[in-house]
Amino acid sequence: MAKLSNNLFLISILGISLVFTQFCDGKKVLMEYIGATGVPVKFNTVPINQSIDFHFILSFAIDASPQGESQNGVFSPYWVPTLTQDSVAQIKSQNPNVKALASLSGWSLGDTVLRWYDPEDPDRWITNAFTSLKSIIEDYHLDGIDIDYENFPKRRRRSSPNSTFAYCIGELISLLKNQSVISVATIAPFYTTVGPYMDLYGRYAEVIDFVNYQFYTDRVRSANGYLDTFRVRSMQFGAEKLLPSYEVEGRGIQGEAFFDALRLLEKSGFSVNGVMIFSADASVGGGGDDYYYEKKSQAFLLNSTTLL
Ligand SMILES: *[C@@H]1O[C@H](CO)[C@@H](O)[C@H](O)[C@H]1NC(C)=O
Ligand SMILES: *[C@@H]1O[C@H](CO)[C@@H](O)[C@H](O)[C@H]1NC(C)=O
Ligand SMILES: *[C@@H]1O[C@H](CO)[C@@H](O)[C@H](O)[C@H]1NC(C)=O
Ligand SMILES: *[C@@H]1O[C@H](CO)[C@@H](O)[C@H](O)[C@H]1NC(C)=O
Numbered sequence: 001m002a003k004l005s006n007n008l009f010l011i012s013i014l015g016i017s018l019v020f021t022q023f024c025d026g027k028k029v030l031m032e033y034i035g036a037t038g039v040p041v042k043f044n045t046v047p048i049n050q051s052i053d054f055h056f057i058l059s060f061a062i063d064a065s066p067q068g069e070s071q072n073g074v075f076s077p078y079w080v081p082t083l084t085q086d087s088v089a090q091i092k093s094q095n096p097n098v099k100a101l102a103s104l105s106g107w108s109l110g111d112t113v114l115r116w117y118d119p120e121d122p123d124r125w126i127t128n129a130f131t132s133l134k135s136i137i138e139d140y141h142l143d144g145i146d147i148d149y150e151n152f153p154k155r156r157r158r159s160s161p162n163s164t165f166a167y168c169i170g171e172l173i174s175l176l177k178n179q180s181v182i183s184v185a186t187i188a189p190f191y192t193t194v195g196p197y198m199d200l201y202g203r204y205a206e207v208i209d210f211v212n213y214q215f216y217t218d219r220v221r222s223a224n225g226y227l228d229t230f231r232v233r234s235m236q237f238g239a240e241k242l243l244p245s246y247e248v249e250g251r252g253i254q255g256e257a258f259f260d261a262l263r264l265l266e267k268s269g270f271s272v273n274g275v276m277i278f279s280a281d282a283s284v285g286g287g288g289d290d291y292y293y294e295k296k297s298q299a300f301l302l303n304s305t306t307l308l
Contacts (some may be wrong), residue, residue, distance in 0.1 A: 027272030035079030068112030073128030216252030
């Protein structure tokens with residue numbers, strides 16, 4: 001009798017730890033945007049540590065024709081053609097810890113600045129987006145989507161309807177997850193787009209896995225400033241899914257100060273569960289140490305003591 005209950009006890013412990021490892025495998029994440037600028041970048045040049053959940057974010061899938069006309073939710077891939085369907089399959093088969101996501105929209109297509117437009121028929125838009133993205137996701141062996149709309153209509157008059165952004169995007173992610181088309185969804189707000197993204201996150205947080213907040217847009221250059229900004233953004237999006245981010249050869253904090261900032265975040269009680277980097281395009285062939293920030297970020301994440 002005692003033996004039986006011991007076994008039952010063990011079995012239930014095993015069951016609990018199984019659920020726990022399925023829910024979160026304890027790995028930290030690196031998010032790497034790739035393919036947005038036309039540089040002929042490839043996956044297999046990026047250093048990937050097997051102990052990290054490595055997410056490539058293909059930039060971008062866009063609801064627009066090549067001339068920049070919106071297509072009522074019909075998305076097409078516009079990332080650099082060196083990121084082929086076969087190369088996604090290959091990098092994933094070589095690295096079981098790799099996932100690949102399509103980022104939606106981005107700033108511009110050619111000379112056309114892209115913006116969220118409120119579709120006349122939101123449900124039609126959702127259906128079109130679901131169908132077109134499902135096909136891209138299957139063709140390219142993708143695991144998820146990232147939301148990177150960066151421009152929104154001006155504040156509406158009191159008489160006009162609410163923005164459809166949160167509804168359309170939230171329902172789209174929910175549907176893609178419900179139909180098991182994707183397993184991961186992330187969002188990429190920055191300082192002028194916090195409003196619409198808080199609306200989205202407030203209503204659909206349960207289907208959003210990570211917040212790739214673009215800290216470099218806050219143009220903070222010191223570790224202390226970074227900590228202050230992180231505190232503010234963690235009040236808006238929660239700390240748990242919020243990832244510190246770095247723009248290679250870009251805005252905001254640069255160089256070793258970024259790692260000082262990560263250490264300061266941990267010292268201040270935040271667990272650094274991952275890092276987002278924009279982008280592989282800037283990291284490759286810069287003449288210096290290729291992928292320095294990718295390598296050092298992964299080393300930092302593996303070295304730090306706090307786990308998810
Ligand atoms: C991965 O990280 C571990 C722990 O930091 C390190 O020992 C190993 O060399 C790394 N592997 C690669 C390929 O960077
Ligand atoms: C529109 O916005 C108002 C104010 O934020 C909110 O109370 C209302 O529920 C919204 N309506 C819809 C349909 O989302
Ligand atoms: C999809 O939605 C249906 C209906 O709400 C629900 O019963 C089902 O469990 C969901 N499946 C997943 C994978 O979320
Ligand atoms: C790892 O952590 C130790 C102790 O905090 C620190 O001294 C060392 O510099 C860290 N190494 C890296 C690669 O971050």
